[in-house]
Amino acid sequence: MRCAWLAAITLLAGCASSSNGPYRTPSADTRNTVEAQRLNRLGSDRLDDGDLDRAEQLLGESIQQDLWYGPAHNNLGVVHLKRGDLYEAAHEFESARKLMPGHPDPRMNLGLTLEKASRVDEAITAYAAALEAYSDHLPAMQALARLQVSAGKEDERTAGLLREIALRGDPAWQAWATRRLGKQIIDLGATPLRGNHSSGIEVDRLAKNSGDSGLHMPHHFVGRQMSLVEFTTYGVIHVFP
Numbered sequence: 001m002r003c004a005w006l007a008a009i010t011l012l013a014g015c016a017s018s019s020n021g022p023y024r025t026p027s028a029d030t031r032n033t034v035e036a037q038r039l040n041r042l043g044s045d046r047l048d049d050g051d052l053d054r055a056e057q058l059l060g061e062s063i064q065q066d067l068w069y070g071p072a073h074n075n076l077g078v079v080h081l082k083r084g085d086l087y088e089a090a091h092e093f094e095s096a097r098k099l100m101p102g103h104p105d106p107r108m109n110l111g112l113t114l115e116k117a118s119r120v121d122e123a124i125t126a127y128a129a130a131l132e133a134y135s136d137h138l139p140a141m142q143a144l145a146r147l148q149v150s151a152g153k154e155d156e157r158t159a160g161l162l163r164e165i166a167l168r169g170d171p172a173w174q175a176w177a178t179r180r181l182g183k184q185i186i187d188l189g190a191t192p193l194r195g196n197h198s199s200g201i202e203v204d205r206l207a208k209n210s211g212d213s214g215l216h217m218p219h220h221f222v223g224r225q226m227s228l229v230e231f232t233t234y235g236v237i238h239v240f241p
Contacts, residue, residue, distance in 0.1 A: 031065070031066050031067075031068075032065045032066060033065070033066045033069060035062075035065045035066075036062045036063070036065040036066035036069040036072060037062075037069070037071075038062075039058050039059070039061045039062035039065060039072070040058075040059065040062040040069065040071050040072045040075060042058045043055045043056075043057075043058035043059035043062060043072070043075055043076075044075055046058060047059075047075060047078060047079060047082075052079050052082060052083060055075070055079050056076065056079045059072050059075050059076040059079065060076065063076065068099055069099070070095070070096045070099030070100040070103075070106070071096070071100075073092045073093075073095040073096040073099065073106075074092065074093065074096035074100070074105065074106050074109060076092045077089045077090075077091075077092030077093040077096065077106075077109060077113075078109065080092060081109070081112070081113055081116075086113055086116060086117045089109075089113045090110060090113045090114065090117075093106050093107075093109045093110040093113060094106075094110060096109075097110060097129075101133070102133055102134070103133060103134070104130035104131070104133045104134040104137045104139075104140050105130075107126050107127070107129045107130035107133060107140075108126075108127065108130050108139065108140060108143060110126045111123045111124075111126035111127040111130065111143060111147075112143075114126055115147060120147065120151045120153065121153075123147060124144065124147055124148065124151075124153060127140055127143045127144035127147065128144055128157075130143075130144075131144065138164070138165070138168055138169065141161045141164050141165055142165055142169065142173060144157070144161060145158060145161040145162055145165060145177070145180075148161075149180060159181065162177040162180050162181050163177070163181065165177035166178045166181060
């Protein structure tokens, strides 16, 4: 199953990290970004088909062509995350994050990985970093607010995030955020928000249960906004075609 918006970018040349891991070091003569892009597209297609072995091979070849091509690192991280190899996934998402400093998606994927590893504080930091990269990124707002609420780590940012979600999210997200805002008002001794929040109650239940099993069925982006139920139940992985 696929979900959310299509995340496609054109990456400019970045800076190499000090450690190249299993990849050879490219030179100006050997670096081939066009071929890296082609192989990444093929790998993304195989990833979409569920052929993780072939996807890993193609994405590795893409990185061999251009060690600094961030989308291939991101997508290779997705392969590892789908297999449950959290350390390897985090390494590739971290590489993609450094190579794509203005893009939120590698940070979102890193947050999902850390959340699955039960490293909640670090996951919150990763989601917040996605918002720093793109302050208007609704999925990052939703991810950060959801984890803060489910982990009992609400702070001065949470109410603002909830207000944005209540205004801009799809109906299930809106109901959840409105209910959470109403609860904050009740906690302060004021009048709760009015309205039917039954779907928000169901969302709260899913959010509380999402910390462990919530990231086992990642989806791809194909042009529609993810629903809250999909996000809190399965998690969302961002793949670059």
